[in-house]
Amino acid sequence: xxxxxxxxxxxxxVYYQGEVVRTIxxxxxxxxxxxxxxxxxxxGLPIVHMDSEAVEGLPAEEPGTYYIVSSMTAQAAVxxxxxxxxxxxxxxxxxxxxxxxxxxxxxx
Numbered sequence: 653x654x655x656x657x658x659x660x661x662x663x664x665x666v667y668y669q670g671e672v673v674r675t676i677x678x679x680x681x682x683x684x685x686x687x688x689x690x691x692x693x694x695x696g697l698p699i700v701h702m703d704s705e706a707v708e709g710l711p712a713e714e715p716g717t718y719y720i721v722s723s724m725t726a727q728a729a730v731x732x733x734x735x736x737x738x739x740x741x742x743x744x745x746x747x748x749x750x751x752x753x754x755x756x757x758x759x760x
Contacts, residue, residue, distance in 0.1 A: 655716060655717045656676060656717075656719075657717060657719050658676045658679050658720045659680050659682035659720060659721050659725075660722060661678060663677045664720060664754060665753030667754070682708065682709040682721045684708075684722070684724050684729075686703060686705055687703050688701070689701045705728070706728075707728050707729045707732075710725070710729055710734075717736065718759075720738045720757065726760045734760075735759075738759055738760075739760060741754060741755070741756050742755035742756050
């Protein structure tokens with residue numbers, strides 16, 4: 653049986669046709685640290701190149717288990733060969749444009 657573990661800091665509501673069909677509670681936190689290198693300034697604002705560094709809090713791969721993580725964390729972890737990561741996609745927003753869930757997950 654396949655298992656999905658949410659490693660974001662909040663629960664995720666999954667929507668289908670405008671209705672919540674599943675809520676996946678947070679079960680820990682996987683994060684990615686980054687290094688910012690200032691490249692330039694534009695109208696007095698710094699422009700940086702951001703490169704991911706280390707991924708923290710991501711368990712070892714386990715057969716049949718997928719981990720929901722942020723896109724930045726997934727992009728960093730995929731560099732080391734991870735294939736068990738899901739990123740919330742087709743985000744659902746409320747009337748104030750705040751993200752309240754997603755419709756699907758992207759597998760990186």
